[in-house]
Amino acid sequence: MRYLDASVPLCVMTKEPKKYYERCVELMNKIEQGKESAAASVFTIAEIGYILERREGLTGEKLNEMLLSLLDCLGLKLLDAEAIVCREALELRSEYRIDFVDAYNVLTMRRNGIKEIYSLDEHYDAFTDIKRRI
Numbered sequence: 001m002r003y004l005d006a007s008v009p010l011c012v013m014t015k016e017p018k019k020y021y022e023r024c025v026e027l028m029n030k031i032e033q034g035k036e037s038a039a040a041s042v043f044t045i046a047e048i049g050y051i052l053e054r055r056e057g058l059t060g061e062k063l064n065e066m067l068l069s070l071l072d073c074l075g076l077k078l079l080d081a082e083a084i085v086c087r088e089a090l091e092l093r094s095e096y097r098i099d100f101v102d103a104y105n106v107l108t109m110r111r112n113g114i115k116e117i118y119s120l121d122e123h124y125d126a127f128t129d130i131k132r133r134i
Contacts, residue, residue, distance in 0.1 A: 001077070002133065003109045004031070004038035005119035006047045006101070009070055013048075014056060020120055023134055027118060034074030038118060041079045041108050043101045045070065079108060098123050106130065 011017065011024040030036035049067055052058045058066065071078065085107050092103040106127055109117065116131045117124055124132045 001037045001039055001114060003105060003114045003117040004040040004044065004076065005105060005117055005121060005124070006040075006044050006051070007120040008118050010048055010051060011120060013052065013066055017120070020134060024120075028073075031075040032069075032073045037075045037077065039077045039079055039108075039112065039114060041101075041104060042081050043104050045078070047101045079112065082108075082111075085111065096123070096126055 008024050009028060011020050012028045015021050027036065031038050045067060048070065049063065052063055052066060070076070081104075085104060088107050089100055089103040092098075092106060093100050096103065102121065102123065105117070106124070109115070109130060115129065116133055118134070119132050120134060122132070124130055
């Protein structure tokens with residue numbers, strides 16, 4: 001199992017960045033059909049919703065429809081947020097100068113023995129115990 005960063009489904013939903021769109025569609029189709037398994041935290045879903053609402057201007061039913069389609073992916077395992085990890089994420093965020101959700105993702109991966117992440121974000125490359133895939 002690999003971890004799924006918000007950047008991959010966001011690429012599919014917004015068609016940006018264009019150079020990764022086809023690869024992200026292919027990957028999300030596999031996760032949707034259960035041919036590929038991935039984990040994500042509830043923070044990832046919240047981050048996607050926030051970006052779609054604030055940056056893309058989606059609201060109401062359309063926003064809910066997009067988020068529900070992600071939650072309905074057969075190959076996606078949604079991990080609950082853990083309060084204890086939040087404090088550690090704040091420290092990691094400062095140390096690596098990344099956002100809170102990405103720091104939380106790294107720590108959640110470590111706690112669950114997940115070594116690979118699907119992401120377009122290069123800052124995950126700073127973590128030697130994690131391999132980023134696109």
